[in-house]
Amino acid sequence: MFKRQKNFVTALIGQTRxxxxxxxxxxxxxxxxxxFHVADRLLHRKTADSCDIAAEKMSDFFMKKIRDIWEELQCHDDGNEEMPLGDPVSRTPPKLEVLSPAGIEEVVRIxxxxxxxxxxxxxMxxxxxxxxxxxxxPLITAVRN
Known part of the structure; x- marks a missing residue:
């Protein structure tokens, strides 16, 4: 009797769902x-948590990318590949006091x-x-400048 009732309730829940x-x-x-929100709920996907995790992964990726770029810039600073680096995050980058406008040719080359x-x-x-x-x-150059 229990199994029959359990099966009946399970079928009823399935139909209702x-x-x-x-x-x-x-x-x-x-x-x-x-x-898609309904599908995510139906498939028990966690959307809020996955966004937080994705944001954290993206942050870690960009922090690593910035460190790598900084280290590479330090290596190529005077052409010496063996230059000691130190901690790139704790070092203060040089101040940028003047940013000269770019020409269209420079933007095209880049x-x-x-x-x-x-x-x-x-x-795009x-x-x-x-x-x-x-x-x-010309538009990209204008936006950049």
Missing amino acids: SKFYCNKIEECQGDQKSL IKTMSNATCDLDP PTSLVKQQLDVLA
């Missing part, structure tokens, strides 16, 4: 964000040397920027 999520999906009415790698978050693929450089270079 199915109706609940069907109604939630219908309520989305084509709203992708809401639909963009042409960039990798064609593109992230899904980029508004790097290869497209390079293809349309004659049109975009």
